[in-house]
Amino acid sequence: xxxxxDPQEFRRQAHMVVDFIADYYQDIEKYPVxxxxxxxxxxxxxxxSSPTCPEPIETILQDVKAHILPGLTHWQSPNYFAFFxxxxxxxxxGLAGANALPSKVLPFSGNGGGVLQGTTCEVILCTxxxxxxxxxxxxxxxxxxxxxxxxxDQTHCSFQKASRIVGIHQCNFRIIKTDKSTSFALxxxxxxxxxxxxxxxxxxxxxxxxxxxxxxxxxVDPLGPICNVAQxxxxxxxxDAAYAGNTCICPEFRHFIDGVEGANSFSMNAHKWFFTTHxxxxxWVREPSALVKSLSTNPxxxxxxxxxxxxxxxxxxxxxxxxxxxxxxxxxxxxxxYGVEILRNLIxxxxxxxxxxxxxxxxxxxxxxxxxxxxxxxxxxxxxxAINMLATIGENDYSANIFGSGGACCGGLELSTYEKCINDxxxxxxxxxxxxxxxxxxxxxxxxxFVLRFAVGATLTEEQHVFMAWEIVKEHADATLNMxxxxxx
Amino acid sequence: xxxxxDPQEFRRQAHMVVDFIADYYQDIEKYPVxxxxxxxxxxxxxxxSSPTCPEPIETILQDVKAHILPGLTHWQSPNYFAFFxxxxxxxxxGLAGANALPSKVLPFSGNGGGVLQGTTCEVILCTxxxxxxxxxxxxxxxxxxxxxxxxxDQTHCSFQKASRIVGIHQCNFRIIKTDKSTSFALxxxxxxxxxxxxxxxxxxxxxxxxxxxxxxxxxVDPLGPICNVAQxxxxxxxxDAAYAGNTCICPEFRHFIDGVEGANSFSMNAHKWFFTTHxxxxxWVREPSALVKSLSTNPxxxxxxxxxxxxxxxxxxxxxxxxxxxxxxxxxxxxxxYGVEILRNLIxxxxxxxxxxxxxxxxxxxxxxxxxxxxxxxxxxxxxxAINMLATIGENDYSANIFGSGGACCGGLELSTYEKCINDxxxxxxxxxxxxxxxxxxxxxxxxxFVLRFAVGATLTEEQHVFMAWEIVKEHADATLNMxxxxxx
Numbered sequence: 009x010x011x012x013x014d015p016q017e018f019r020r021q022a023h024m025v026v027d028f029i030a031d032y033y034q035d036i037e038k039y040p041v042x043x044x045x046x047x048x049x050x051x052x053x054x055x056x057s058s059p060t061c062p063e064p065i066e067t068i069l070q071d072v073k074a075h076i077l078p079g080l081t082h083w084q085s086p087n088y089f090a091f092f093x094x095x096x097x098x099x100x101x102g103l104a105g106a107n108a109l110p111s112k113v114l115p116f117s118g119n120g121g122g123v124l125q126g127t128t129c130e131v132i133l134c135t136x137x138x139x140x141x142x143x144x145x146x147x148x149x150x151x152x153x154x155x156x157x158x159x160x161d162q163t164h165c166s167f168q169k170a171s172r173i174v175g176i177h178q179c180n181f182r183i184i185k186t187d188k189s190t191s192f193a194l195x196x197x198x199x200x201x202x203x204x205x206x207x208x209x210x211x212x213x214x215x216x217x218x219x220x221x222x223x224x225x226x227x228v229d230p231l232g233p234i235c236n237v238a239q240x241x242x243x244x245x246x247x248d249a250a251y252a253g254n255t256c257i258c259p260e261f262r263h264f265i266d267g268v269e270g271a272n273s274f275s276m277n278a279h280k281w282f283f284t285t286h287x288x289x290x291x292w293v294r295e296p297s298a299l300v301k302s303l304s305t306n307p308x309x310x311x312x313x314x315x316x317x318x319x320x321x322x323x324x325x326x327x328x329x330x331x332x333x334x335x336x337x338x339x340x341x342x343x344x345x346y347g348v349e350i351l352r353n354l355i356x357x358x359x360x361x362x363x364x365x366x367x368x369x370x371x372x373x374x375x376x377x378x379x380x381x382x383x384x385x386x387x388x389x390x391x392x393x394a395i396n397m398l399a400t401i402g403e404n405d406y407s408a409n410i411f412g413s414g415g416a417c418c419g420g421l422e423l424s425t426y427e428k429c430i431n432d433x434x435x436x437x438x439x440x441x442x443x444x445x446x447x448x449x450x451x452x453x454x455x456x457x458f459v460l461r462f463a464v465g466a467t468l469t470e471e472q473h474v475f476m477a478w479e480i481v482k483e484h485a486d487a488t489l490n491m492x493x494x495x496x497x
Numbered sequence: 498x499x500x501x502x503d504p505q506e507f508r509r510q511a512h513m514v515v516d517f518i519a520d521y522y523q524d525i526e527k528y529p530v531x532x533x534x535x536x537x538x539x540x541x542x543x544x545x546s547s548p549t550c551p552e553p554i555e556t557i558l559q560d561v562k563a564h565i566l567p568g569l570t571h572w573q574s575p576n577y578f579a580f581f582x583x584x585x586x587x588x589x590x591g592l593a594g595a596n597a598l599p600s601k602v603l604p605f606s607g608n609g610g611g612v613l614q615g616t617t618c619e620v621i622l623c624t625x626x627x628x629x630x631x632x633x634x635x636x637x638x639x640x641x642x643x644x645x646x647x648x649x650d651q652t653h654c655s656f657q658k659a660s661r662i663v664g665i666h667q668c669n670f671r672i673i674k675t676d677k678s679t680s681f682a683l684x685x686x687x688x689x690x691x692x693x694x695x696x697x698x699x700x701x702x703x704x705x706x707x708x709x710x711x712x713x714x715x716x717v718d719p720l721g722p723i724c725n726v727a728q729x730x731x732x733x734x735x736x737d738a739a740y741a742g743n744t745c746i747c748p749e750f751r752h753f754i755d756g757v758e759g760a761n762s763f764s765m766n767a768h769k770w771f772f773t774t775h776x777x778x779x780x781w782v783r784e785p786s787a788l789v790k791s792l793s794t795n796p797x798x799x800x801x802x803x804x805x806x807x808x809x810x811x812x813x814x815x816x817x818x819x820x821x822x823x824x825x826x827x828x829x830x831x832x833x834x835y836g837v838e839i840l841r842n843l844i845x846x847x848x849x850x851x852x853x854x855x856x857x858x859x860x861x862x863x864x865x866x867x868x869x870x871x872x873x874x875x876x877x878x879x880x881x882x883a884i885n886m887l888a889t890i891g892e893n894d895y896s897a898n899i900f901g902s903g904g905a906c907c908g909g910l911e912l913s914t915y916e917k918c919i920n921d922x923x924x925x926x927x928x929x930x931x932x933x934x935x936x937x938x939x940x941x942x943x944x945x946x947f948v949l950r951f952a953v954g955a956t957l958t959e960e961q962h963v964f965m966a967w968e969i970v971k972e973h974a975d976a977t978l979n980m981x982x983x984x985x986x
Binding site: 068071097 | 500502503506507510511512516519549565580586589616617618619622654655657658662663666713775776795798809826830833835836837838839843928939940941942950956957959
């Protein structure tokens with residue numbers, strides 16, 4: 009066998025893999041969207057140890073098709089409406105330049121800068137370390153136990169993880185409650201009251217994580233007022249716009265980040281809605297020097313004329329890892345291959361398709377929209393009144409908690425039997441839809457309410473898929489309500 | 498323009514990109530190995546803003562070739578002998594299963610487990626958080642200021658970064674000095690003395706990072722004795738075998754990790770020497786539950802029947818980031834495409850080529866091997882006696898520090914003018930070699946001695962490249978010593 013990087017053999021095998029992937033995309037609608045396998049199915053199909061001798065690429069690709077594809081959830085399927093999109097594109101498969109996005113999007117002028125990292129988890133961790141050290145270097149490291157950080161009950165879980173990693177006491181991790189009155193956005197007034205009480209108690213507020221487009225419902229925290237509060241306490245504001253930040257290239261969505269000029273850092277995931285394959289998180293920071301102070305290293309074996317000259321930006325000092333993949337290349341390929349106008353129109357078309365689905369829901373009184381739609385996510389459920397009616401006229405009684413899984417869907421709140429019942433019906437509906445394999449959606453629980461999330465954004469999704477999705481949702485709602493009616497859920 | 502993920506257009510463009518990459522590998526020896534451009538060359542060549550309209554793939558690839566390729570350092574070049582290899586392969590480009598490596602390599606039985614992450618920086622951070630929380634949950638979080646971590650002056654810089662991130666006071670970050678007497682391996686006796694003094698002073702030792710194959714010289718810390726010391730203080734031992742761990746698949750190298758059964762975690766980078774493209778770091782941990790306790794999150798929007806069933810391992814709780822790329826696929830493709838025996842022989846052939854180069858050096862009295870070779874890295878320099886002779890007979894005088902850059906190469910130690918002079922000659926030699934573009938090596942400074950590192954491991958490297966490298970080293974040594982002799986360096 010030849011060299012493992014032999015150019016001709018590379019050419020032969022890579023062309024074969026390209027056809028394999030192209031065939032996969034061509035056939036993608038034939039697969040059940042959500043993985044239908046049982047946990048642990050794969051080890052049974054694999055040999056116990058690594059092969060001693062080489063196997064040909066043809067055999068390996070056959071195994072990928074036979075054993076691995078059935079285990080996948082097909083995130084690029086046009087019938088994928090779960091979580092948030094992970095919108096890939098041809099250019100995004102590419103094989104540069106941080107700051108690739110129009111700098112006009114963000115008003116961080118002067119010494120501000122941008123860097124591409126992997127995921128939001130990493131950028132929150134990096135900015136939080138910078139914010140922590142900025143304060144501790146002034147007041148002394150022994151005060152780490154006094155530092156407090158703030159988010160809402162809608163903030164992404166990576167914020168809590170990052171705060172644990174950097175040593176924030178978990179009793180100083182403030183989760184400010186949101187509710188329907190603000191569409192689950194963080195209230196600046198509540199934020200101020202909470203901070204003020206902490207300061208009164210001798211604690212030191214350092215960081216607030218605001219979100220533009222929360223995970224559960226794409227709510228938008230009001231950046232301007234939040235930054236104003238934070239400024240009064242010299243806190244760091246990070247804006248997590250992982251999903252919705254991608255829409256900022258469209259002028260009509262720009263207002264959602266109004267006030268960002270008061271923030272210290274801002275991030276968005278190009279791998280969510282910018283047609284770039286995973287992973288690619290864009291971080292902008294007002295003062296990169298704060299990151300560098302916390303994260304720089306300068307070992308002899310990495311020194312060179314160039315690094316010593318300070319003519320280059322050493323991005324290793326802006327992030328956790330030393331080595332970096334060339335993520336900028338795929339983002340640059342996306343920008344060049346499609347151009348800004350097409351990217352805008354792609355995002356707009358996804359929003360339009362979400363509106364289309366929203367319109368369908370409005371024609372059917374059994375459903376309700378739970379939270380107003382901001383982007384391309386529709387949060388809905390079978391309405392309490394539809395369930396109520398059946399409970400009254402049917403042979404069922406919602407006062408009995410007929411579903412063992414009731415507690416599983418309440419998000420930890422104390423719910424009445426009635427509320428649990430409504431959640432359970434919706435939970436069963438979602439499971440019924442997803443088990444069919446035709447489409448895939450996920451759920452969230454906000455303020456005790458179980459909602460189905462219809463997230464449009466897979467690159468291959470077209471109007472026809474939304475029409476079909478609506479038919480499937482109706483069909484499974486019929487079946488679920490019918491079973492409920494006859495006490496068979 | 499069609500859908501950005503149109504299968505036929507994907508096929509067309511991806512085939513084009515495959516040919517582009519195959520051509521690149523075919524021509525790779527035509528490029529200067531180390532990037533020859535000036536910092537900042539690229540922005541001048543790029544348009545000021547993103548294009549409004551799409552550009553064809555052909556134009557974009559032309560720009561990659563014209564503007565980006567000249568800026569690259571060609572890590573896959575057969576003439577690349579710098580840092581450590583980043584050995585790619587055809588299968589490693591693959592587009593599985595953690596624990597893919599033979600489990601017999603590591604004796605972590607029972608509840609132990611493995612996970613693929615990105616880089617060593619991440620795995621050190623994760624294990625350090627676990628070690629910290631394991632202790633703090635017992636003694637109270639207010640004692641974070643008393644925690645102490647240990648490494649040697651040869652430990653990778655990511656250990657220091659990780660310790661800062663998790664809130665270890667930098668005055669509690671212990672760097673134990675190594676020297677030539679142990680070939681720059683960490684002395685277990687010195688470790689014990691240091692820990693003992695810290696405990697005496699009321700501090701709490703929690704973590705030691707041992708290295709198998711250090712970055713500067715591939716030294717090997719004695720794992721058995723180090724684990725014994727750590728055990729006496731109930732400390733966590735992490736074994737960073739980023740580079741050398743890859744050799745463990747060869748029985749004759751297995752002894753370098755003898756004693757690993759006493760460690761709590763072990764990591765190696767498959768992207769260094771396992772023919773897998775960046776990034777792919779394999780981490781094994783004895784007690785994954787320690788990681789999970791520190792890093793788990795359980796938000797409602799991620800819950801599912803499967804996660805609730807506990808039938809699956811949620812790797813997000815073993816790492817920093819929530820989302821994961823499918824790294825296991827490329828590693829699995831490597832194992833299957835080449836089989837263990839070929840992988841062993843590839844590693845052996847690299848070691849043989851390093852021995853070949855070592856043999857060349859032994860035939861030329863101007864050079865000396867500074868540290869004994871363990872794997873495929875040769876650390877050498879022009880010997881003091883060769884320089885001394887010229888200083889005596891030539892028109893030069895080493896007693897004058899003729900090179901302004903003297904301080905730059907001393908690794909922060911106080912060096913005599915004589916020592917600085919020898920370092921400077923070697924520093925100039927390396928720069929002269931690398932500027933030629935024919936081969937690329939890097940340097941390290943150990944115990945004040947500047948060494949040239951000849952690291953064999955690029956997948957395309959064959960014996961002929963080592964022969965050529967030796968000719969180039971001799972030629973530039975001739976020139977450098979000649980310039981030194983006539984005071985023209």
